[in-house]
Amino acid sequence: MPCEKYQNALIDLAAASVDPAEGAQATVHRPARFTPGSAGILSASLNFRTQEANEVRVHLNTCAPCRSYLEQEQLLFASIDSAIRQTANVPLPPALLHRFQARLTQQAPPQPALSPSWIYAGAGLATAALLLLVLLPSLTHDANQLAVVPVAVRQQTVGQPENLAQSAPRSLASMPVRHARKSTSGPPKPSEPEVLVPPDERIAFERFLSDLNGREDLAVALVKPMQAQRQPHTTPLPLAIPARVEVPDIETAALIVQPLSEIADR
Amino acid sequence: MQELVLIQPGRAEETEWAREAAIAARRREFEERLAECGPLAFRIARGVLRNTADAEDVAQEALLRAYRRFDRLRDRQRFRAWLVRITFRLALDRARSAKRREQRETLWSEPVPRPTTEDLAASSEFQAHLARAVDELSPKRRLVLLLAAMEGHTLDEVAELLGLPIGTVKSRLFIARKQLAEKLRCHVKNTKTP
Numbered sequence: 038m039p040c041e042k043y044q045n046a047l048i049d050l051a052a053a054s055v056d057p058a059e060g061a062q063a064t065v066h067r068p069a070r071f072t073p074g075s076a077g078i079l080s081a082s083l084n085f086r087t088q089e090a091n092e093v094r095v096h097l098n099t100c101a102p103c104r105s106y107l108e109q110e111q112l113l114f115a116s117i118d119s120a121i122r123q124t125a126n127v128p129l130p131p132a133l134l135h136r137f138q139a140r141l142t143q144q145a146p147p148q149p150a151l152s153p154s155w156i157y158a159g160a161g162l163a164t165a166a167l168l169l170l171v172l173l174p175s176l177t178h179d180a181n182q183l184a185v186v187p188v189a190v191r192q193q194t195v196g197q198p199e200n201l202a203q204s205a206p207r208s209l210a211s212m213p214v215r216h217a218r219k220s221t222s223g224p225p226k227p228s229e230p231e232v233l234v235p236p237d238e239r240i241a242f243e244r245f246l247s248d249l250n251g252r253e254d255l256a257v258a259l260v261k262p263m264q265a266q267r268q269p270h271t272t273p274l275p276l277a278i279p280a281r282v283e284v285p286d287i288e289t290a291a292l293i294v295q296p297l298s299e300i301a302d303r
Numbered sequence: 304m305q306e307l308v309l310i311q312p313g314r315a316e317e318t319e320w321a322r323e324a325a326i327a328a329r330r331r332e333f334e335e336r337l338a339e340c341g342p343l344a345f346r347i348a349r350g351v352l353r354n355t356a357d358a359e360d361v362a363q364e365a366l367l368r369a370y371r372r373f374d375r376l377r378d379r380q381r382f383r384a385w386l387v388r389i390t391f392r393l394a395l396d397r398a399r400s401a402k403r404r405e406q407r408e409t410l411w412s413e414p415v416p417r418p419t420t421e422d423l424a425a426s427s428e429f430q431a432h433l434a435r436a437v438d439e440l441s442p443k444r445r446l447v448l449l450l451a452a453m454e455g456h457t458l459d460e461v462a463e464l465l466g467l468p469i470g471t472v473k474s475r476l477f478i479a480r481k482q483l484a485e486k487l488r489c490h491v492k493n494t495k496t497p
Binding site: 048049052053110113114116117118120121122124125126127129130133134136137138140141144 | 333334337338342345346349350353355359363366367370371429430434437448449452453454477480481483484487488
């Protein structure tokens with residue numbers, strides 16, 4: 038029996054001292070043997086530190102049971118390596134490669150791999166289709182809203198709902214909800230006017246366009262009703278009235294002046 | 304436009320010819336690699352399955368898979384490592400399914416026939432114990448152990464084949480051998496002690 042203190046160290050040493058790659062020559066009958074005092078075996082160890090290795094070496098030189106145990110362990114590892122090598126390097130069956138090639142010939146030629154451009158194109162198409170599927174319901178819903186918006190804006194800006202009721206095709210409340218998403222309970226909300234251009238900006242834009250086209254008359258025609266509509270409660274700006282100078286009537290003036298002088302005298 | 308239509312068949316024939324030439328070139332290239340790596344595939348399968356017929360089956364299957372996906376392999380220099388992985392995985396699958404089948408048959412049918420004298424001669428008692436111990440290793444350690452013992456591979460070559468650092472290969476091999484020794488120690492002492 039080996040010394041208990043060194044048993045694990047001796048096993049590690051045996052595992053490291055028989056090189057599995059070189060062990061082709063080492064068989065069960067001719068194992069790689071430990072030779073006392075040889076530093077080569079100890080330095081081949083994987084787990085040994087120098088201090089530990091030196092300690093084991095010194096001990097092996099003095100302890101016969103440990104030396105014997107190490108030899109047994111080396112024999113065991115050599116046997117294992119030899120058996121594994123024997124299993125791993127079995128001779129090939131005759132005509133193995135010919136059979137492989139025959140099987141390969143029966144096989145249909147492999148399909149060429151897809152080029153990256155096709156892969157990218159496919160991925161792009163799939164993404165586009167997915168986006169379309171996701172966005173289609175919301176797009177149709179927005180289109181419905183946009184179709185109704187002018188009517189609502191006209192109702193708010195002109196302020197004559199009785200006339201518009203005849204021209205409006207349908208009220209918003211009667212419009213069916215066509216999108217697939219679950220809507221809130223109750224009738225759909227009418228479209229908000231803030232999606233359109235505010236009246237001020239529209240007037241300014243129209244004036245700008247008409248100025249551009251040299252059609253000042255058109256600009257005035259467009260602006261007039263809009264101004265009246267925008268500020269119905271405010272007083273209009275004083276228009277420039279051509280000055281009219283009348284010839285004073287001298288007699289009338291005298292009549293007027295006279296009573297004034299009398300008043301002054303009083 | 305009419306003229307283009309008349310020219311089309313010739314172009315199609317040319318394209319077809321180019322395609323066939325590419326396939327033939329690919330097959331030639333694959334056959335070269337088959338001659339180089341076929342034995343390795345067989346030996347890996349044999350190392351796992353310990354049966355020549357099964358190993359040949361698995362090696363063929365692995366080579367066919369590799370052939371079908373040969374175009375997808377970007378780095379052709381990695382073919383050997385690629386084939387090793389495919390073969391080892393297929394062999395492990397085959398071994399597991401064989402084990403399950405054996406368990407079913409043991410439960411429901413007649414007892415398994417005893418091994419023939421030839422089988423007994425081929426595998427000694429030590430070999431049988433060793434085979435059992437190797438089966439109990441983890442697949443990672445098992446593959447390193449087999450490759451290190453196969454075709455004179457150095458540890459550097461094993462590390463390159465598996466795409467692992469050399470230190471990892473060394474430690475896996477060291478632990479695998481120690482595990483085997485642990486299981487076979489008493490057997491060797493019994494047989495070797497006079």
